[in-house]
Amino acid sequence: MNKYKCFYCSENYIKNTEHVFPDGLGGQNIYMSCVCEKCNHDFSKLEGELYRKGIANLMRSVAGISSKKKHSRNYFKAQTLLSFDELNKIVYEVNQYDDFKIELKPQIIEIGLKFHIEGTLKEDIYQLTDKVKKWKKNNLKMILKFPEKDDDCTSYVQFQIKENLISSETLKSSSRINKAVILDVLDSHELSPYLKPRIFLDNEKNLIIRAISVVDAVRFLKKFLIFTSRPVNINSYSKIVNDNGIVYVGFNFDLLKAERAMAKIILNCLLHYFPNSINFNFDKFKSFVKNGETHVIGEIERKDDLIDSLEDTHNIFFHQYGDNLKVRLSLFNGGVCYSFIMEDVNILDNMDYKRLIIDFKKKENKIQDKNAFLMSFNK
Numbered sequence: 001m002n003k004y005k006c007f008y009c010s011e012n013y014i015k016n017t018e019h020v021f022p023d024g025l026g027g028q029n030i031y032m033s034c035v036c037e038k039c040n041h042d043f044s045k046l047e048g049e050l051y052r053k054g055i056a057n058l059m060r061s062v063a064g065i066s067s068k069k070k071h072s073r074n075y076f077k078a079q080t081l082l083s084f085d086e087l088n089k090i091v092y093e094v095n096q097y098d099d100f101k102i103e104l105k106p107q108i109i110e111i112g113l114k115f116h117i118e119g120t121l122k123e124d125i126y127q128l129t130d131k132v133k134k135w136k137k138n139n140l141k142m143i144l145k146f147p148e149k150d151d152d153c154t155s156y157v158q159f160q161i162k163e164n165l166i167s168s169e170t171l172k173s174s175s176r177i178n179k180a181v182i183l184d185v186l187d188s189h190e191l192s193p194y195l196k197p198r199i200f201l202d203n204e205k206n207l208i209i210r211a212i213s214v215v216d217a218v219r220f221l222k223k224f225l226i227f228t229s230r231p232v233n234i235n236s237y238s239k240i241v242n243d244n245g246i247v248y249v250g251f252n253f254d255l256l257k258a259e260r261a262m263a264k265i266i267l268n269c270l271l272h273y274f275p276n277s278i279n280f281n282f283d284k285f286k287s288f289v290k291n292g293e294t295h296v297i298g299e300i301e302r303k304d305d306l307i308d309s310l311e312d313t314h315n316i317f318f319h320q321y322g323d324n325l326k327v328r329l330s331l332f333n334g335g336v337c338y339s340f341i342m343e344d345v346n347i348l349d350n351m352d353y354k355r356l357i358i359d360f361k362k363k364e365n366k367i368q369d370k371n372a373f374l375m376s377f378n379k
């Protein structure tokens, strides 16, 4: 390999910004010596799919890995947390924090023919109404889709109010759109049939619209803009019954991207801890990580009581079977396990194995050979 070329894209010069094991999952601060800045940037978006959304995210919050932004409460940062009032068939946006305490996010929901405003904390409700007012005055944009790559456009809906008539059109912009509301479509959740459109503040204080479709969201906003074109009071829905304590989590994340992120973590660790592995052909895996086109079939595995027995760790197991290497990544003591077979990759003796342990509380990576692994059970 040419040491001035990036392992993944073979194009750019090397800049050591890519963590061997992601920082966001508690990996040690050691860096890849063969990954360029651009690939690192692309990968951080992939990793977002793995740990800012979805199941790993919930565990990350429970395990207490700090995210870079600090909040006064340690909220669960899953993208979608919902609570269902079964009596009135209303779905609410909620936060869950500390010991599974629940509070309502500030939200304006269309219930029946009316709009209602809900929220547990008064200051949150003020913040929501303030942001909505500012949005009405200066912005009136709803973002449909953020760009996947830096040079893509953001698509959004622009609303216009003219003489009490509201119109809308879908547009694209190559520049950043600030202070818009962001659409999050929830179309395949078990609560989707009950989901009335709503506008709410997420934990990062962004204005979010949640609806079952783009059409539903546009209709909701148009109606809301007409309704609030004169000074009105929006009240709380009086019949709130919200003490069942059940919180529904939305897993509307992209599994393929999460798999690609996991494959990338595995490749990084393999290259870093087994430098000789650079001599083998990883084209298939590289292109899976980069664009997802050649699908490397990975397997979701169950938690293993032996391998996943160390507390507060992620583990990667490298196991040689003849000419094939089986690599198994488990996150959060086996909460998420994923493995794949790398054909014609010979880095260990037949049936030999090594384990990489990532202690995410201490932020320490440690490689362990077969003996050390077996000895670890003799304490």
Ligand SMILES: [Zn+2]
Pocket (backbone or CB within 6 Å): 006, 007, 008, 009, 010, 011, 012, 035, 036, 037, 038, 039, 040
């Ligand atoms: Zn690169």
